[in-house]
Amino acid sequence: MRIAVVVALLPLAAVAFTSPGFARPGDQQEQSKKKARDPNETVCEQEDVLGSRLATRRVCMTRAQWAEKRRDDRALVDRSQTQLCVASGGQCSRGN
Numbered sequence: 001m002r003i004a005v006v007v008a009l010l011p012l013a014a015v016a017f018t019s020p021g022f023a024r025p026g027d028q029q030e031q032s033k034k035k036a037r038d039p040n041e042t043v044c045e046q047e048d049v050l051g052s053r054l055a056t057r058r059v060c061m062t063r064a065q066w067a068e069k070r071r072d073d074r075a076l077v078d079r080s081q082t083q084l085c086v087a088s089g090g091q092c093s094r095g096n
Contacts, residue, residue, distance in 0.1 A: 039064040 040062050049055035061069070 037063055039067075 042060055042062055043066060044058055044060040045066075046056045047059050049057055
């Protein structure tokens with residue numbers, strides 16, 4: 001009975017060890033080369049135009065500029081979420 005189970009599981013093990021997700025010893029070096037991208041390479045993305053459901057615009061920046069934009073956007077969101085909104089006279093002003 002045990003031999004039948006082992007024989008039945010062998011094809012599954014073979015697929016698991018040869019799948020792309022299984023790391024072999026030399027693969028890590030190849031993956032690090034693929035991940036090392038040139039920060040000066042220009043990348044273009046389509047952005048939606050606010051106020052329109054259909055219009056888009058093409059924005060081109062270097063990878064370093066995209067990374068800086070993501071950091072700035074994240075910092076803006078973090079700041080706006082952590083600042084207190086103090087109501088004064090029916091209006092909301094940012095308090096420190």
